[in-house]
Amino acid sequence: MPNCRLIFLLVLAALISLLVTVPAAADGFYEDDLTIAFLPRSLGNPIFLDAFEAAQKKAYELGVTLEWVAPFDFDSDLQVEMIENLIRRGVDGIVASVNDEEAIHRVFQKAMANGIAVATFDADSPGSGRLFHIGINNYKAGVEIGTALVNVLKDKGMEGQELDTMIMTGFREALNLEERIRGFLDATADDLKINVVSILENDDTVEKSIILLEDYLKMNPEVDVIFFVGGWPFYVTSDALPNFRQWAQAGGIAVGIDLFYDALLLQREGLIQYLIGQDMTGMGAQGMELIVNYIRYGQVPPEFVETGLEHADESNLDMLLEIHKPWLVK
Amino acid sequence: MLSFERFWSKLAKKTEIHTIRTKLILSFLVIALIPLGIMAVFSYQTYYGSLTASVTEYAHEVVTGMGRDLDDYFSDLEMLLTREQDFYMDQLIKLVDGNDFNNRKYVFRIWEDLNNLHTVKPGLEEISLVFSNGNRFSNYGLYVLDFASFRQQFQANLQARGIAILGPHQNFLNRTVVTMVKPYESPGAETAVFMTADINLDRLAIITDIKLGTRGYVFVADKSGRIVYHPDAGRIGNTSRFYRTDLPGGFADGFTDYEHERFFLATAFSPVTGWTVVSVAYADEIGAQVAPIQRITFVVIALILVGVILLAVYLSHALSRPIKELQNLTKRAANHDLSVQIVPQGNDEIAMLGHSFNKMIARIQELMEENVREQKLLRKLEMESLDNQIKPHFIYNTLDLIIGQLESNQNEQASSLIEALGNFFRLSLSKGREIVPIASEVEHVRNYLFIQQLRHGKEYQYEVAVEQGILDKYIPRLLLQPLVENAIYHGILQANRQGKIKISGYQVESSEDIVFEIRDDGAGIEPDQLQDINEVLSGVRSLQHEREYFGLRNVNKRAKLMFGEEYGVVLQSELGRGTAAILRIKATREEPNV
Numbered sequence: 001m002p003n004c005r006l007i008f009l010l011v012l013a014a015l016i017s018l019l020v021t022v023p024a025a026a027d028g029f030y031e032d033d034l035t036i037a038f039l040p041r042s043l044g045n046p047i048f049l050d051a052f053e054a055a056q057k058k059a060y061e062l063g064v065t066l067e068w069v070a071p072f073d074f075d076s077d078l079q080v081e082m083i084e085n086l087i088r089r090g091v092d093g094i095v096a097s098v099n100d101e102e103a104i105h106r107v108f109q110k111a112m113a114n115g116i117a118v119a120t121f122d123a124d125s126p127g128s129g130r131l132f133h134i135g136i137n138n139y140k141a142g143v144e145i146g147t148a149l150v151n152v153l154k155d156k157g158m159e160g161q162e163l164d165t166m167i168m169t170g171f172r173e174a175l176n177l178e179e180r181i182r183g184f185l186d187a188t189a190d191d192l193k194i195n196v197v198s199i200l201e202n203d204d205t206v207e208k209s210i211i212l213l214e215d216y217l218k219m220n221p222e223v224d225v226i227f228f229v230g231g232w233p234f235y236v237t238s239d240a241l242p243n244f245r246q247w248a249q250a251g252g253i254a255v256g257i258d259l260f261y262d263a264l265l266l267q268r269e270g271l272i273q274y275l276i277g278q279d280m281t282g283m284g285a286q287g288m289e290l291i292v293n294y295i296r297y298g299q300v301p302p303e304f305v306e307t308g309l310e311h312a313d314e315s316n317l318d319m320l321l322e323i324h325k326p327w328l329v330k
Numbered sequence: 331m332l333s334f335e336r337f338w339s340k341l342a343k344k345t346e347i348h349t350i351r352t353k354l355i356l357s358f359l360v361i362a363l364i365p366l367g368i369m370a371v372f373s374y375q376t377y378y379g380s381l382t383a384s385v386t387e388y389a390h391e392v393v394t395g396m397g398r399d400l401d402d403y404f405s406d407l408e409m410l411l412t413r414e415q416d417f418y419m420d421q422l423i424k425l426v427d428g429n430d431f432n433n434r435k436y437v438f439r440i441w442e443d444l445n446n447l448h449t450v451k452p453g454l455e456e457i458s459l460v461f462s463n464g465n466r467f468s469n470y471g472l473y474v475l476d477f478a479s480f481r482q483q484f485q486a487n488l489q490a491r492g493i494a495i496l497g498p499h500q501n502f503l504n505r506t507v508v509t510m511v512k513p514y515e516s517p518g519a520e521t522a523v524f525m526t527a528d529i530n531l532d533r534l535a536i537i538t539d540i541k542l543g544t545r546g547y548v549f550v551a552d553k554s555g556r557i558v559y560h561p562d563a564g565r566i567g568n569t570s571r572f573y574r575t576d577l578p579g580g581f582a583d584g585f586t587d588y589e590h591e592r593f594f595l596a597t598a599f600s601p602v603t604g605w606t607v608v609s610v611a612y613a614d615e616i617g618a619q620v621a622p623i624q625r626i627t628f629v630v631i632a633l634i635l636v637g638v639i640l641l642a643v644y645l646s647h648a649l650s651r652p653i654k655e656l657q658n659l660t661k662r663a664a665n666h667d668l669s670v671q672i673v674p675q676g677n678d679e680i681a682m683l684g685h686s687f688n689k690m691i692a693r694i695q696e697l698m699e700e701n702v703r704e705q706k707l708l709r710k711l712e713m714e715s716l717d718n719q720i721k722p723h724f725i726y727n728t729l730d731l732i733i734g735q736l737e738s739n740q741n742e743q744a745s746s747l748i749e750a751l752g753n754f755f756r757l758s759l760s761k762g763r764e765i766v767p768i769a770s771e772v773e774h775v776r777n778y779l780f781i782q783q784l785r786h787g788k789e790y791q792y793e794v795a796v797e798q799g800i801l802d803k804y805i806p807r808l809l810l811q812p813l814v815e816n817a818i819y820h821g822i823l824q825a826n827r828q829g830k831i832k833i834s835g836y837q838v839e840s841s842e843d844i845v846f847e848i849r850d851d852g853a854g855i856e857p858d859q860l861q862d863i864n865e866v867l868s869g870v871r872s873l874q875h876e877r878e879y880f881g882l883r884n885v886n887k888r889a890k891l892m893f894g895e896e897y898g899v900v901l902q903s904e905l906g907r908g909t910a911a912i913l914r915i916k917a918t919r920e921e922p923n924v
Contacts, residue, residue, distance in 0.1 A: 035474065043441045043471055049434035056431035069471035069502075072445035082470070085504050 036291060037067040037086045038284070039096035041123060041174070042074045042204050046235055047258055048097070051121065051284030058288040066288070067091065074171055074204035076100035083107040087114050093291040095134075097122035099204075101175045104128055117295050121283040123176040131294060134287045134305040136278040138176040141257055141309055142183020148274040148311070149184075149225065149255045150191045156253075158224075162193040163253075166216060169229040170204035177229045180257055184227055197223060202232055209233040210240065217243040217252075224253065231258025231275075238269050245271055259312050261324040268317055277310035350653060354646030355639075362638040370631050374624065385616050386584075389596035389609050392540055396548065396607045397598030399537045403453070403529075404510060404602045408493060410447055410457070411512040411525040418443070419459060423516045423523055426461055437467065444469040453533025455507050459514065462521035470502055484511050484524065495603050497558055498531065498566045506531045506566065508558060531566070534559035538607060543615030550605050555580050558605055572608065581608050652680040656687055668695045704891050711884050711891075712764065712808065727785055747784055750777045760807045765892075765918075768835065768844070769801035775810045775833060782818055789829065790822040790850075796835035800844050804918045806888050812881035813848040813899070813911040821852025821909050829908075842917045843897075851908035860903045867899055882911070889915055 038055055040048035052068055059066035067086070071078040076099040084107055086094055094111055098104045098120055108118050108128040117131055124133040153159045167184075169177045181199075188194045200216060202209035209232030217223070221243075228234070234256070238245045248254060248271040256263070259277020266272050286305065293299040312320050413419060422436040444457045448469040451457075458468030464477040487494035496509040507528035514523045538548040538559065549560040555573025557565050571588055572595060573580050581597045592613035599606050652675070659670040668691055674684035728751055735744035757774035760766045766774075772794060779792045814833065822829035835846045855863070865871040866879055867886045886899040893916040903909035 037473075043438075043445070043469075046434075046438060049438060052437070053431050053434050056433075060429060060431065065474050067471070067473040069473055072441060072448075072469055081503060085502060088504060089502075 032092075032296065034064040034092045034292060034295060035067060035090075036064050036093040036095065036288060037069060037091045038121070038287075039079060039082060039094065040068070040070045041079075041097045041099050041170070043070045043072045044205050044207075045074075045170075045230075045232065046206065047231060047260070047280060048122070050260075050280035051287075054281040054284030055288045058285040062289065062292045064092075064288075064292055074099060076103055076171075076173065080104060080107050083111060087111050087116060090114075091116060092295055093117040093119070095119045095121050095287050095291055096125075098125040098128075098175070099123070099171065100173045101125045101127070102173075117291050119287065119291050121287045122278075122280070123174050125175070132290060132301045132303050132305060134283050134290065135176065135307060136309055137306055138179035139183040139186075141276055141278065142180035142185075143187040144183075144309060144311070145180070145227070145255050145257055145274065145276045146184040146187025148276065148313070149227070149253070150188060152253060152255070152273045153192060158253075159192055161224075162195055163224040164197045164222065165194050165225040165227060166220070166223050167196060167199045167227045167229060168209060168213065168232070169199060169201055170232070171201055172199075174204075180229050181227075184229075194225070204230075204232070206232050206235050210236060214241060214243045217247045221247055221250070223247075226252065226254045228254065228256030228258070228272075231256055231260065231263050234258065234260070234263035234266055234272075236262070238266060238271055241266075241271070245269070248272075259310050259320070259324070261321065261326040264312060264317060264321050264324060267312060268321065273313075275312040277312065279307040279310065282307040349650070351646045351650040354649060355642045358642030358645060359638060362642070363635070366631060366634060366638075370627055374627060382616065385594065385611065386596070389542070389594065389611060390583075390598070393548065393596045393598040393607045393609045396538050396540075396609075397600045400534075400550070400600040400605065400607065401602040403533070403537065404495070404600075406451070407454070407510050407527045407529070408512065408602070410451065410454075411493075411510060411527055413514060413525065415517065416514075419514065419523075420516045420519075422459070422467070423461070423519045426463070426465065427520045437472075440467055441469065441471070453529050453536070454527055455503075455505055455530040456501055456526075456528040458526050458528075460511075460524040460526055462523070466502075466526075468502070468526075473502060480524075481522075487511075489604060495605075497552060497556060501528050506563070508534070531559050531563075535561070540609070542609060542611045545615060546609070546611040548607060548609045550607050551580070553580065553604050553606075570608070572610070579606060581606055585613060649680070652684060656680075656684065659687065663691055663694070668698065708764070708888060708891050711888050712806075714880075714884055728781055731785055743784070747781065750780045753777045754781060758808060758811075764806060765804045766807045767801065768796065768803050768805045771805050771807060771810050772796050772801070772833075772835070774808070775814050778811050778814060779818075779831065779833075782815075786818070786823065789827075790818070790831055791829075792831040792833070794833045796833070796846075797837060800835055800837050800917065802919075803844065805844075805915060806892055809885055809888060809913065809915070810846060810848070812885050813846075813913060816881055816911065817848050817850040817852065817909065821850030821854075824853035825851075825906075837917055844915050844917045846913040846915075847910055848913070849908060849910040854905040854907050854909055855901065855903040856905055860901055863901050867901070885913065889913065892916075 036059065038051070040051070042048075055066055055068065069082050069086070071082070079096070079099045080103055083094060083096065083104070087107070087110055094108075094116055096104070096118075101124075104125045105128045108125065108130055111118050112129060118128070119131045120128075120133045120135075122135045124130075124135065126133070150159065153163070167181060169181065172178065185194065185196075198216065198220070200212045202212050213226075213233050233241065233244070244254075254272045255274040256272060257276050257278070259275045263272065263275055267275055286307070290299075290301040290305065294301060310320075418436045418439045422433055422440060425431070425433045425436065440459065444459075444467070447457050448454050456468045456470060458466045460466050460475065460477070460480065462477055464474045464480075466473055466475050483496045484494045487496055489495070492513065494511045496511060498506050498508055501507045501509075505528075507530055510527045510529070512525050514525050516523055534550055538550060540548055542548070547561045549565070549570065550558045551570050551573065552558055555569045555575075557568055557570050560566050570581075572582075572586065572593070574582060579597060579599060581595060583595060583597055585592060585594050587593070594611040594613055594616060596609045596611075597606050652672075656672060659672055662670045670691060672684035672687050674681035674688075728747070732744050732747050732751070735741070735747065754774060754777040757766070757770055757777065760770065776794055779794075783790070783792065810833070814831065817831050822831060829850055829852050832849045833846065834849075835844065837844050862871065863879055863882065866873065867882060873883075882899055882901070889898045897914050897916060900912050900914075901909060902912065
């Protein structure tokens with residue numbers, strides 16, 4: 001009986017402890033009052049919004065303060081300046097999607113020298129000494145989209161012909177984007193006759209990507225294949241992309257990386273043949289958790305945390321449209 | 331005092347200050363420089379006053395314009411921050427209040443909106459939405475600020491119309507900004523939300539950018555004198571040294587002194603911000619703007635001065651040269667060089683003076699020559715007169731008379747005669763003097779009359795009645811004797827009867843003239859001859875031969891030469907009753923310089 005009373009008391013204490021601890025965590029009243037700053041490549045690229053929402057939720061859950069700062073448009077120098085000021089303001093952790101891999105080294109090292117935990121998401125800076133990187137294997141993503149293109153063209157019986165290809169990327173200095181291009185070219189090299197006629201840089205902005213795409217197709221409607229290294233122009237409906245729609249309807253083949261609701265709609269309209277998505281939500285949530293755990297508890301994460309890839313083709317398109325929510329940012 | 335006078339005298343001599351030329355130069359300079367100096371001072375003062383007024387007006391216009399620009403800029407900002415029922419903002423506020431993080435749609439639109447404003451509005455460093463939990467959604471993303479401090483500053487700077495402008499501080503990117511804050515009224519919002527706009531101080535620098543000399547500047551201060559913007563960033567946040575608590579606006583317009591330096595302040599109040607724009611110009615630099623004009627004035631004055639000096643020298647030289655030449659020629663003339671001649675140039679007074687000088691020299695030459703001629707004539711007449719006296723038969727007869735007296739043992743008479751003859755000759759010669767005392771001449775005549783009386787056997791009597799008062803006056807020698815001789819030989823002896831000769835001398839009343847009358851009661855002269863003689867003596871008639879009336883003419887001529895044409899001899903005569911030779915001379919007390 002005394003044992004039963006003791007067990008009851010222990011269970012009661014544990015319940016009380018749980019009741020006290022969980023709301024405290026949910027309200028963010030941790031004594032350490034950590035501030036974690038995330039730096040996407042730019043605010044104007046909606047692809048990071050999944051990560052933003054996820055990071056907010058995780059920060060609230062972990063009782064830390066989230067700062068989400070970036071230049072609105074792609075600007076490597078301003079990103080460096082922002083990190084300088086995060087160091088000055090004394091944040092506890094920095095998780096950045098790196099714009100300029102080389103330029104970021106100095107400020108990352110300065111931050112780490114100031115006791116700030118530094119990690120990367122989406123776009124890495126491997127030589128900087130950051131704690132970990134969370135994201136996809138960009139080369140692998142490139143290989144998979146390249147392989148998917150091979151299959152699409154084989155199905156259409158076009159694998160034997162020379163294919164003038166346009167590649168749209170954000171910025172040639174972004175390591176993750178370059179890795180995707182490398183993987184794409186490697187995957188198609190054996191089976192297709194890819195002739196890269198143009199690589200367009202849209203400075204990681206949606207508006208510019210749309211203008212570039214439409215202008216390019218107006219001038220070069222004969223191009224056979226377009227590889228979108230990221231999903232910048234996919235945030236608008238097909239009505240906003242008349243030249244692209246006309247080109248696709250005329251037989252143009254488009255594949256791309258980044259998978260979200262609006263992109264899936266374009267795919268359903270037949271403007272895009274294949275999409276591979278990355279788990280931006282996971283990058284936001286898991287990235288936040290990993291760095292907080294490292295700061296709070298010293299839990300050292302693996303240097304590379306892969307968030308995995310998602311494929312969209314005709315077979316799973318309807319299902320994916322039900323899973324992904326519309327962003328409605330445009 | 332003496333040494334100064336000596337020094338001044340030496341200096342004056344060295345600089346020839348006494349010369350007309352120097353005086354003319356100095357006069358021209360003074361005449362030219364006084365108005366020039368007055369004009370220069372007046373011009374300078376006028377220009378300086380005008381410049382100061384212009385600078386003052388310009389400075390006020392400039393700062394007023396700056397204050398207006400400041401108002402316009404911040405009014406625009408206020409309009410940007412004035413949102414009414416912005417759907418996206420209202421939705422985001424609700425989500426934040428409810429800790430709902432499915433906010434991407436609103437957050438993205440707000441970021442996009444804020445970034446557009448940031449892009450289109452120059453100087454807008456950051457524009458944001460601030461929540462009471464410290465979250466700040468801005469064009470740079472989302473970060474956290476110290477809300478308590480933020481709110482406190484808002485309250486402290488709150489203006490009547492509900493906005494606040496926070497003074498200079500560092501923003502998220504460590505840039506110095508001022509911040510306009512305006513509350514955002516969101517329906518159903520549980521907590522306060524603010525819109526903020528950070529303005530980079532570079533914008534204030536652009537608004538207040540102006541060159542005020544090399545050191546002047548413009549700064550902006552709030553109502554407590556705290557500097558909001560200053561070109562010297564180190565002063566931002568400090569209270570301005572020009573701020574005065576006793577003034578309503580805090581700053582004095584116009585000239586003010588601070589730490590031994592003079593400044594010119596112009597201020598303009600910005601009602602929108604509550605700030606004062608203050609332009610600070612260094613007074614010495616304002617004055618320095620006059621320097622080019624000053625330099626030009628000095629150069630012009632110097633040029634005019636040089637011109638005036640050259641002109642003065644030229645004019646004085648032109649004016650004084652003929653005078654100098656005249657002076658030199660006069661000196662030469664004074665040194666007996668009467669060959670000098672001026673060549674007059676022009677037709678001015680000096681040229682006329684030159685003509686007159688030449689005439690004068692010519693006249694002097696004429697006078698000199700005439701004088702020489704007269705002197706020669708006078709000598710000649712004297713000699714002739716002397717010759718006339720020392721006639722051999724006069725001497726022989728007199729000597730014979732003396733011998734006869736001696737032989738007849740009239741020794742006493744002979745002695746008197748010898749004495750008289752000696753005196754006669756001695757007085758005739760008079761040691762070669764041209765004029766002699768009247769007493770001496772009268773004595774000479776007495777001797778002559780005495781000798782002649784003895785020679786001619788006392789055929790006549792004589793009387794000498796000369797006023798005592800004229801005896802010490804002078805008379806050309808041998809002037810009376812020829813007249814006495816004429817009275818004896820042509821008057822008394824021609825009548826062949828006992829006669830009398832009376833010699834009287836007197837000074838004419840109220841005159842300097844002395845008259846000698848030699849009267850005889852002898853034969854007299856025919857009226858025609860008398861007229862002829864007087865005409866010859868007065869020069870009415872010219873001579874027919876040299877010896878005509880020789881004695882009379884000699885005396886008459888000498889008197890005229892010595893004293894003038896109005897003097898000389900006139901004869902009065904009545905045939906058979908006698909003749910009077912009236913000699914008029916001028917009384918002289920001393921021996922005339924002839």
